[in-house]
Amino acid sequence: MRMFDPHIHMTSRTTLDYQAMADAGITAVVEPSFWLGQPRTHVGTFEDYFRGLLGWERFRASQFGIHHYCTLSINPKEANNARVAQGVIDLLPRYLSKDGVVAVGEIGYDDMTAEEDKYFAAQLELAIRFDLPALVHTPHRDKKRGTERTLALVRDVGFPEERVLVDHNTEETLPLVLATACWAGHSIYPFTKMDEARMVALVRKYGAARILVNSAADWGVSDPLKVPKTVAAMREAGIDEAAIETIVWRNPVAFFGQSGKLDAAELEGSTDVDQRQLFEGNSVLRGQTPVVQGARKPGE
Amino acid sequence: MPRTRGASASTPKGLNAFDGMRGIWDSTAMTSTQGLVDGLDAVVTRRFAASGVAWWRQTLERLTGADPGGLAEAFTAASRKVGRQPLALTADERHALTRLGMAEAMIDRSTTDEAARIALLLAVAVGKDGLDLERLVDDVYQSGDNSERQAVLRALALLPEPERFVTLAAEACRSHVQPLFEAIACENPYPAAHFPELNFNQMVIKALFTGVPLARVIGLAARITPELVRMANDYASERTAAGRSVPPDIALITSAGGHRP
Ligand SMILES: [Zn+2]
Numbered sequence: 193m194r195m196f197d198p199h200i201h202m203t204s205r206t207t208l209d210y211q212a213m214a215d216a217g218i219t220a221v222v223e224p225s226f227w228l229g230q231p232r233t234h235v236g237t238f239e240d241y242f243r244g245l246l247g248w249e250r251f252r253a254s255q256f257g258i259h260h261y262c263t264l265s266i267n268p269k270e271a272n273n274a275r276v277a278q279g280v281i282d283l284l285p286r287y288l289s290k291d292g293v294v295a296v297g298e299i300g301y302d303d304m305t306a307e308e309d310k311y312f313a314a315q316l317e318l319a320i321r322f323d324l325p326a327l328v329h330t331p332h333r334d335k336k337r338g339t340e341r342t343l344a345l346v347r348d349v350g351f352p353e354e355r356v357l358v359d360h361n362t363e364e365t366l367p368l369v370l371a372t373a374c375w376a377g378h379s380i381y382p383f384t385k386m387d388e389a390r391m392v393a394l395v396r397k398y399g400a401a402r403i404l405v406n407s408a409a410d411w412g413v414s415d416p417l418k419v420p421k422t423v424a425a426m427r428e429a430g431i432d433e434a435a436i437e438t439i440v441w442r443n444p445v446a447f448f449g450q451s452g453k454l455d456a457a458e459l460e461g462s463t464d465v466d467q468r469q470l471f472e473g474n475s476v477l478r479g480q481t482p483v484v485q486g487a488r489k490p491g492e
Numbered sequence: 493m494p495r496t497r498g499a500s501a502s503t504p505k506g507l508n509a510f511d512g513m514r515g516i517w518d519s520t521a522m523t524s525t526q527g528l529v530d531g532l533d534a535v536v537t538r539r540f541a542a543s544g545v546a547w548w549r550q551t552l553e554r555l556t557g558a559d560p561g562g563l564a565e566a567f568t569a570a571s572r573k574v575g576r577q578p579l580a581l582t583a584d585e586r587h588a589l590t591r592l593g594m595a596e597a598m599i600d601r602s603t604t605d606e607a608a609r610i611a612l613l614l615a616v617a618v619g620k621d622g623l624d625l626e627r628l629v630d631d632v633y634q635s636g637d638n639s640e641r642q643a644v645l646r647a648l649a650l651l652p653e654p655e656r657f658v659t660l661a662a663e664a665c666r667s668h669v670q671p672l673f674e675a676i677a678c679e680n681p682y683p684a685a686h687f688p689e690l691n692f693n694q695m696v697i698k699a700l701f702t703g704v705p706l707a708r709v710i711g712l713a714a715r716i717t718p719e720l721v722r723m724a725n726d727y728a729s730e731r732t733a734a735g736r737s738v739p740p741d742i743a744l745i746t747s748a749g750g751h752r753p
Binding site: 229230231233269272273274302303304305332333334335336337362363364386390412 | 634659663668691694698726730
């Protein structure tokens, strides 16, 4: 089964991860811009990060047959960093209209400060201006309150709910999100957030509509194969194939397709894997024999 | 978060009496800072190998003088010069440092390089009108490695007009580097003394979240508010819904009721 990981930070992963993901059936990913584990101190490092997501990372993914899309933003944590926050907001218009940018995100709350309110709202406005959906992170701490506040802000700004993906849901937040028209993401992590068994229970209870799962893999303890592993768990629990495919393929395609930048025909086929190609003179290869495969046609 | 300098600059010095809990010794802020430098100097000097003492004397004198040049270099070098051993204070030394306003729990966990670095920051702060201490501290922090950053966080409560460092301290609370988070959240009187309610509550919930025993948060009892109780109860409910255990020391908050802020 082809799968879509709609939230994964590939910049912090290796080519071996890309290979394992491709082998497991992942053919498309969305990489939200986020923070690097410690606060940045210059706006310029954000600009190079955005350029890296649009350039090198996209190329790297393509070398393993994976379609790479991204979402751009000042993330909730660094919205509190007065050294960079406004500068990044000023930078975003230059990049949001680019090919491959399928949403504004991840935005939302971390500590739920006044600054986070301000930049969350400002970036929803940017999403309206650039006709993009929004990928919204929910806080790890005080999550239920954070989710309520997220949904309230979306309503206050007048942002169309069906263009919002509220991510990192739990048993307590999912019903809140499903009560709106927003979509609900679930990050399947080895130890925190959500695991495969709990996800199976949620799908049994709530079905597949507007539900997504992702690995949210990054530089922390995380696993880039959590989407295929969750598929296996759902299958084992007897959830039907159509529902599984809705969750790991149709829903992410439908949600991010609202950007107008997901070409369905292109997605159905695979990227041309030609590892002999270079990006600005650089190859992903380190002495290996390059793999060359022709593009699969849709339905093949 | 706005810098809080404006508010603190208009507060006349000398209004605060000694407050051991908060680690602030005021009334004559200059004298207390000098006192702390001397107290730490004595402790650190005794732990130097003979070869390093000359460097220490010279550095400390230069930084205490009019021109604080070379703080960042000295701050970095300190760990190589004095080593990274536990301070292992004698009873007399411990008594002297706590009398100067340092938190017992903090100095009991401190190391030689950390004590030396705190002394260097304090030395720079001694009697220099017009010095932009905020910028200097921020620069040492941002360019520091993890152990340098920890030392900065350990020093914040001891520096003059400590409330101006709230932004920096709150940023440290957002760190995923656990030792950095613990350097501000644990055995450190700074958050209870200076954090606004929102930042303090987020820090306490993060401590629960990352498995830090709440007993390590200095001044927690006095900062429990109805909002913090609500957050702790919600956290317990979220853990239960996820089929996970709830840390038993959460009762330190949930059974406390909460003072009005
Ligand atoms: Zn993320």
